[in-house]
Amino acid sequence: MTGTISTRDDAAVDSFDRRGFLQRSGAAGLLYAFSIVAPVRGARAAGPSQPIGAFVRIGADENVTILVGVSEMGQGIASGIAQVVAEELMVDWSRVSVETVNAGTTYGNPFLRGTQGTFGSLSMRGYFAPMRKAGATVREMLRAAAAQAMNAPLSSLIAANGRVSSASGTMTYGQLAALAAQQTPMDKPPLLGTGRYVGVSLPRTDIPAKTTGAAIFGLDVRLPGMLYAAVVNSPVFGGTVSGALPPTPSGSVAVVGLDTAVAVIARDTYTAFRAAQSLAVKWQLPAGASGVSTASVLTQAQDLMATGEVQTAETVGVAQGTIVAAGTPLDRTYSFPYLAHACMEVLNCTALVTSTSCTIWAPTQAQTSTAATAARLTGLPASAITVNTTLLGGGLGRKIEQDFISQAIRIAQTVPGTPVKLTWSREQDFGADQYRSAALVRARASVDAVGNVSWWTRLVAPSYAYQHGGSTGIDFIAIAGATGLPYAFAGKLVEYVRHPAAVPVGSWRAIGCSINTFVAETMVDEIAAAAGSDPLAFRQKLLADNPRALAVVNAAASLANWTTPPAAGRARGLAFCFSDNAYVAMVVELSQPTAGSLRIFTVSCAVDVGMAVNPDSVIAQIEGGVVHGLSAALWGEVPISNGRASVRNFNNYRMVRMRDMPTINVRLIDGNPNSLGGAGEISVPPVAPAIANAVARLTGQRLRSLPLLRALTGGGTSSGSTSGTAGSGSGSGSSGSTNRSDSRGTGDRSERGEDD
């Protein structure tokens, strides 16, 4: 595959490159830091290994280590970026391994202003061009070294398969590495773009260790003399510790106050969990906090819908504040619950603080922020702070946040010189999540006799940006997927009303898009029906000028045999989404075996991410996103009652299991090779609207609130009473009440198993 990538930003690439190759001495120190962690079993034979610039190390054993700045949380990105490097470097894939390296500007994503973080489906888009250049740069340094060592003209030397050869001889990269490291990097190394690795489904480098137990996640970090900590976070949103700390439980080492939480340090995780669970903590609660519930949030949202401060996010073809009502507009309201992240690996962080240094081992999506958190808490200079990124057992946006990182550092500060691993119990992970926001949306749309569509949506939702210290303006995370729809609407007005609910919100897989795509795609089906049109034909017309969008819609329809009627008792629903510079269309086929239940048979997806660096990894991400979308669509909700989340563990947060699985068929469209899109999030948003559209076609019932199985049985958003016993613990939230947290997860057998 040749040609330039349209996302390439030469200035960013050059600055990335300068950082990567000119700070060699600084980088070398960072490169080895990860090896402090217990040796990785099954790792390639360790031999002397020569860094060449900041991104590549070559061993005397010819093994090649590619150093990346991304966090690997299952999306295959570390391996994918290594493919990009390996292709230009001209090495054998079987010799390649990948490491995520420390925070430091060298490894920052040019698309995140050079900071290091992995979110927003921005990694391949940000790193592709600079890492490709990095591979080419090192290859040319190896060739230059060979020219010197073999005393041969550069033009006679060919780099391939980890060797540089000329008519007169061959040297391996391992033999050349030390000399190569001393060469001056070229400004514009030639890009070979052979297509040998880029665009090929190579096996991921991280997978073998994930089948043997050798993969090291944050939770698996072990250090000599390490202590273990657990926390109790305020059970009510916004609560702080009041009065004296409870005494240290016997068998534990210490109790540490953390303002919004209390930690216990012990000699193993289980002891720490038990001790944290036994603490009687007094909490000071903000006024009214304990009155916050799903119902109160909804009532507030309804008031804001009617009278809140409206900000205009997008207008197309209409004067601001007006909507052309051609024909009779449909007028619909949609509601969405809070959702948890529920990463398979709970939040955790290991920290070691001394008077002169702070070292962190964490499953973090945000290395630059983590280093900043450490600097702020310890007062140490950046040079004294080391952030080691472990593998992440899922991230989903939750591991961008700094709450668990700062807790671990503060705990470690109380035992200088001793490393401490903080682990949140699953109950804490659910109970003190920063949730995918709830939302209320009103939409009006109409279609005239010749098919012109007028469209108005008003989103009432909390602002992620505002809650994280940003402005009160339009929250572009919340509004994502409501603006920028590729449909050719004649008139469009998109509005946002900020909802200052007390429930903490955070990022999530596809965040705003997971809400707004439901509205857009079910409303498009409704107006198609109002126009007497087939949902596919209606979309084809609205997407006629957008060939990539049209192609995925058509491909999904053909994959699902859209024009052939389904078997009796079944129906199909279609949905489309454009996000992260990628296109996806999806057809769900389902039946309703009994009232209130759904059986999903197939999910057919067509996807265009532009160039897929590793097609099989893209397909895996699409499959995973579909499953994530199914869990959220069918069951996902975190009811709020008495100012706290009612969900405490997986037994009251139902997610897809093997027995629930439909067949997922994915067709990758051969996309524009000069375009890069994100694959990690795009398949989540279309799932719920495709299901709702199928249900409407099957039964005539229109579902407009999530989760759909609750909506199907006529229930609105849960009030919090239906999810087992959670949320009914003691300390129901008056100011200064005493609360015992977590009755489960550490040995109490009485309340388990509802989902099993």
Next chain:
Amino acid sequence: MLTLKVNGKSYTVDAPDSTPLLWVLRDHIGLTGTKYGCGIEVCGACTVLVDGEAEKSCDMEAREAVGKNITTIEGLSPDGSHPVQKAWVAEQVPQCGFCQSGMIMSAVSLLRRKPNPTDSDIDSGVNNLCVCGTYQRVRAAIHRAAKG
């Protein structure tokens, strides 16, 4: 003091004998391949084999495991060559990988009981949670391993 036999080796640890096997394996013995996901027997991340049967180690007190043969993911093969591990790599199953030790141990146990499992055997035999959603590939890998 507790003595446990794990992956054919004997370990003596200083932990209360009511500590769940999961935490003895992870924190005291240092075998971290077995994962904590829920602590209440609903996710399967902690699945190990006890005398060949899949058990959730978060819910088994260490004393119940004394005298039994415990196999963790690290003990399945010395080098990742167990047929289930090979099938997992061939199908590129893991995403984040955090659930996969438990998933693999459940699959091994299922294949011992049913060397040629049907889809419905897999549905009922593998109830582990995978938040990344790798189920379709897990199913394919189990069929692949069964074919040998």
